[in-house]
Amino acid sequence: MEIVYVGSKSNNETALGCSVFAVIGAVSLILAIMTQCSGDDGNSDAASTIKPTASATASSPKPVSPSPEKSFTQEPEKTVTPKPKKVTMTLAVIANTPGTFEQFKEFVAKHGTAKQKKAVKHLDGWRGYERKLFYPVLEASSDYPTINYEAIDGGDTAELDKMMDLEKQSQYIAEAFAAWWNIDEEATLQVYDRGGEHTAGTACIRPDSVKHEGSCL
Incomplete structure (x- = not known):
């Protein structure tokens, strides 16, 4: 009497199937990484070409030039004019x-x-x-x-x-x-x-x- 095993696979077939799934998984991972990298580059390029709006330029503080240093000069002393001497003759x-x-x-x-x-x-x-x-x-x-x-x-x-x-x-x-x-x-x-x-x-x-x-x- 011959016994037939239904639904069973050999070890070689099982290994082959695992290899196929491994290859498909690796390819999907590579494609995902490439898509993500290409998306980042596009965003960076777009961001680099965007110019600041007028409102942003207006709101940004203008550079203030440094004021020249004040020269501190000593004020001359006030001289008191002496009163003229009066005539003492009769x-x-x-x-x-x-x-x-x-x-x-x-x-x-x-x-x-x-x-x-x-x-x-x-x-x-x-x-x-x-x-x-x-x-x-x-x-x-x-x-x-x-x-x-x-x-x-x-x-x-x-x-x-x-x-x-x-x-x-x-x-x-x-x-x-x-x-x-x-x-x-x-x-x-x-x-x-x-x-x-x-x-x-x-x-x-x-x-x-x-x-x-x-x-x-």
Whole structure:
């Protein structure tokens, strides 16, 4: 009696089948690897050709150039201008010494106020020195106009305004003189008009003569 084995394979066939499956598996693995590698290269190439959008460029910070180094220089020390020395001569000596009037005008031109400079420009020189009543008086000649006192008595307001203005000018001159002269006693400055017969203004020589309207009180 012969026995037939159905569905059984020999060892050679089994080995052959395993070899075929092994080859197919290896080929599939190689193809998968190649596909993956080729996909990566495509993505990298595409990424390399993509340009940044305008919004990305705008949002990116601009490079800031380094600012130049600040130079630290030492500021020069402020020099304090010393006050000019005052004249210590008496009024009588000032009135009778040549050159004192020019010295006074130079002082006012350099240190005086605008109103003082304007008033002193009308002076021509020292007229003299005299002691009147309680105060010594320094007289100065000028080119100021003559005041018509009769017209003022008659109610001429224009002539009155002229007289008041000349009184104010004499106050500026006296104030400038007080800044130049070392006051040893209260004195009076009399400014004569262009005719030399009448005074154009009278003021007390004191540092605040304008504030006190020329008064020595």
